[in-house]
Amino acid sequence: MAHQILIRAKVAAGSTTVEALVQHPMDSGFIKDKSGKLIPPHYIEVIEFTHNGRIVLTGFWGPAVSKNPFIKFSFKGGKSGDAIGVSWVDNHGETASATARIA
Amino acid sequence: MRIGLVVLALLAAFSAVPVALAGAGPDPAADIKAFQGHFRTELPAIPLAAYVNGPYNFPGSGRAQWKQITEFPPYSFAIDSGKVLFETKFPNGKTYTSCFSEGGIGIAGNYPMFDPKTGRVVTLGVAINRCRVANGLKKWPLTKGKMADLVAYMTVTSRGRPIDVVVPNDPRALAAYEAGKEYFYSRRGQLNFSCASCHVQAAGKRLRGNVLAPALGITASFPLYRSKWGSIGTLVRRFIGCNKKVGSVPDKPDSAAYRDLAYFLTAMSNGLPIAGPGSRP
Amino acid sequence: MAERNASSPSGPRRRQLLAAAGPGAAALLAPGAARAGAAVGANASNYPSKVFRQKTEAAALKLMFGKMPEASAAAKLTAPRIAENGAVVPVIVDATLPGVTTVAIIAKENPFAMACAYRLPPGTSPAISSQVKLAKTTDVVAVFESGGKLFSATKNVKVTLGGCG
Structure with a gap:
């Protein structure tokens, strides 16, 4: 399973807006596959965003977050070229991370 | 609706009295004019190019949700994966660029294309598979997965360019076009619906929670990321779904029936801009 | 791009x-x-796993915050009236409250009520867009913790069957 993370970050009027698209099945544990068997739950539990290493958002996700989740938020500060980091861990203990620069 | 009915009536006449066809012959240019004219007359408020947005031209279609979902489009991963596939060398050192005009960039609007060598219609997916086989690789399934990813990438390089499907004056091409047209207007399945029942006659009307997309422009947003699928799929994947939904047995993804249908249906949108990949519920 | x-x-x-x-x-x-x-x-290690296993809004909120919210015009929730597809429902929360430290999004009729929650350090805006799954027609509730109190906004989202298969 590929675990790509796409990030866009822009600064305007002293505030940085971050958008991310996270590749993850986010299986809820309530959906059956074609053979009628329940697909076991597999979802991101914690996702964390950093700006130059400082945490700017911690998300706690349950099985009701959509597949390949999208998230958008903003924080005060940030300037072009600063590092935005994102990392997550799911209920199987898998992790992934990515970084991008503020545009 | 009047022109549509005329088209339907003509078709009925054609299929009922094939002898009467002698000398008349298919006229794709006239069909395209009548097809687009029907929608322009019935739904004059919708600009021609906006038809590529399908159901979102109509109230209650969830346009705001669509805008929010495509803010960071769910097919982004497919485009990325398709780009990698497009640029990855075959074992012989070549890439897909060797099989397509313009190196495969910006050419999605020319498909489906009639191939005079084989006398058959070639969709972009079929052309990709031909390229793979010519370079010693296995065919991919035409409906989803890597095929849909690669089609998504090749389509995104064509965005905004006009659909330009050519039906040459070759009896085999005209026969394929005519077969696609007949498929489009023929009723089938337990529900006894034709493609046109939903996407011409009932275009813009609701089918339970969904608004039916007009047939004009409907191919322009493919391949599609459907929330229902949770993945990206090609036009032929949708044909299969539509056929199942009306209670008929789908054709094979690689069948002449689906190739010809794609040929006719895409040609009807000639001149409209490529907008794929798209996002739909 | x-x-x-x-x-x-x-x-x-x-x-x-x-x-x-x-x-x-x-x-x-x-x-x-x-x-x-x-x-x-x-x-x-801070993941509130028990909160995400509660079947009701009240149980989830009591476990997470130890209290219940009051409806407030300062709490904002944007969600569609009718979901195009219950699997992907865009939900935008925002608040005109000072110093919001936590935002929680709840779908009352889901098997587990808590959909997601966010911890906001100082400087992070309470305006957050995300997408959630709704199992059926339900009230969606956005809860904001500000100054030790909870404020909420609620919107009903209809989840219908699609016709197009």
């Missing part, structure tokens, strides 16, 4: 890694993933 993922700054570098690692991007992410493990690790 979206910035490419991962610690690798450019496309070619990423492709090199891909080529080296073979298909599947998991290997590509290995260096970053190690870092991620460290970064998320601290917070992973």
Whole structure:
């Protein structure tokens, strides 16, 4: 399973807006596959965003977050070229991370 | 609706009295004019190019949700994966660029294309598979997965360019076009619906929670990321779904029936801009 | 266009890694993933797993905050009246409250009520867009913690069957 993370970050009027698209099945544990068997739950539990290493958002996700989740938020500060980091861990203990620069 | 009915009536006449066809012959240019004219007359408020947005031209279609979902489009991963596939060398050192005009960039609007060598219609997916086989690789399934990813990438390089499907004056091409047209207007399945029942006659009307997309422009947003699928799929994947939904047995993804249908249906949108990949519920 | 993922700054570098690692991007992410493990690790232990197993809004909120919210015009929730597809429902929350520290999004009729929650350090805006799954027609509730109190906004979202298969 590929675990790509796409990030866009822009600064305007002293505030940085971050958008991310996270590749993850986010299986809820309530959906059956074609053979009628329940697909076991597999979802991101914690996702964390950093700006130059400082945490700017911690998300706690349950099985009701959509597949390949999208998230958008903003924080005060940030300037072009600063590092935005994102990392997550799911209920199987898998992790992934990515970084991008503020545009 | 009047022109549509005329088209339907003509078709009925054609299929009922094939002898009467002698000398008349298919006229794709006239069909395209009548097809687009029907929608322009019935739904004059919708600009021609906006038809590529399908159901979102109509109230209650969830346009705001669509805008929010495509803010960071769910097919982004497919485009990325398709780009990698497009640029990855075959074992012989070549890439897909060797099989397509313009190196495969910006050419999605020319498909489906009639191939005079084989006398058959070639969709972009079929052309990709031909390229793979010519370079010693296995065919991919035409409906989803890597095929849909690669089609998504090749389509995104064509965005905004006009659909330009050519039906040459070759009896085999005209026969394929005519077969696609007949498929489009023929009723089938337990529900006894034709493609046109939903996407011409009932275009813009609701089918339970969904608004039916007009047939004009409907191919322009493919391949599609459907929330229902949770993945990206090609036009032929949708044909299969539509056929199942009306209670008929789908054709094979690689069948002449689906190739010809794609040929006719895409040609009807000639001149409209490529907008794929798209996002739909 | 979206910035490419991962610690690798450019496309070619990423492709090199891909080529080296073979298909599947998991290997590509290995260096970053190690870092991620460290970064998320601290917070992973804070994951309120019991909250996400509560069947009702009240049980989830009591467990998470020890109290219930009051409806407030300062709490904002944007969600569709009718979901196009219950699997992907865009939900936008925002608040005109000072110093919001936590935002929680609840779908009352889901098997587990709590959909997601966010911890906001100072400087982070309470305006957050995300997408949730709704099992059926339900009230969606956005809860904001500000100054030790809870404020909420509620919107009903209809989930209907699609016709197009």
